[in-house]
Amino acid sequence: MRNPIFGEVVLHKQDIELGVEVIAKRLNERFKEAVVITVVPGGMLFTADLVRRLEFDIVMDYISCPHTPGERHNDSSIVFHDNIGIQGRDVILMDDAIESGGTMKRIVAHLHSAYSPASLSIATLFVKPGRVDIPAEQFYAYEMATDELLVGYGLPWEHKYRNIPYIARLKR
Numbered sequence: 001m002r003n004p005i006f007g008e009v010v011l012h013k014q015d016i017e018l019g020v021e022v023i024a025k026r027l028n029e030r031f032k033e034a035v036v037i038t039v040v041p042g043g044m045l046f047t048a049d050l051v052r053r054l055e056f057d058i059v060m061d062y063i064s065c066p067h068t069p070g071e072r073h074n075d076s077s078i079v080f081h082d083n084i085g086i087q088g089r090d091v092i093l094m095d096d097a098i099e100s101g102g103t104m105k106r107i108v109a110h111l112h113s114a115y116s117p118a119s120l121s122i123a124t125l126f127v128k129p130g131r132v133d134i135p136a137e138q139f140y141a142y143e144m145a146t147d148e149l150l151v152g153y154g155l156p157w158e159h160k161y162r163n164i165p166y167i168a169r170l171k172r
Helices: 013-030 044-051 100-116
Strands: 008-013 034-040 058-063 090-098 119-127 139-145 169-171
Touching: 008 013, 008 100, 013 044, 013 119, 013 139, 034 044, 034 100, 044 058, 044 119, 090 100, 090 139, 100 119
Parallel strands: 034 058, 034 090, 090 119, 119 139
Antiparallel strands: 008 169
16 A cells, blocks of 8 residues: 555564564463453554464453544543453553553553453553553563654554554654
8 A cells, every 4th residue: 555645664564463473472471361452443453463362361342542643632531331341350451552651541540440450451562752651561562763653553644544554654
């Protein structure tokens, strides 16, 4: 897929596959069972790839807290129905990336205060520098060097391009 807004590829399809495998290995060493909660819609592709490599028992749910890529402050509502019941259980939040970290920090605080999980961890493909401190164990494969806007593999631009199988810089 070619598009004039896509710049240099930052993570190729093979890099993503390797990153998912690295995270799966670490999670398989850490957990015997867990509730996987996907942050939708961004975390859908990453979650689908990752859970197929997990060797422990999981149940799955989803949570939503929409925001605009590149936005440093997110006040949107958190939508979580607790379909499975997470109280007293190990929970892994899965998302494509931690960019500023503000949204993920809000989600973690919300789940801790309203649902009392036994533990809460985060699995993402990559994190960006300058992110806020999030009080949860974090599993990720890559730490980006810059805070540039990225697109692909779950990361949108103008609500499009999540389906691109690689991650590229956004030209503007």
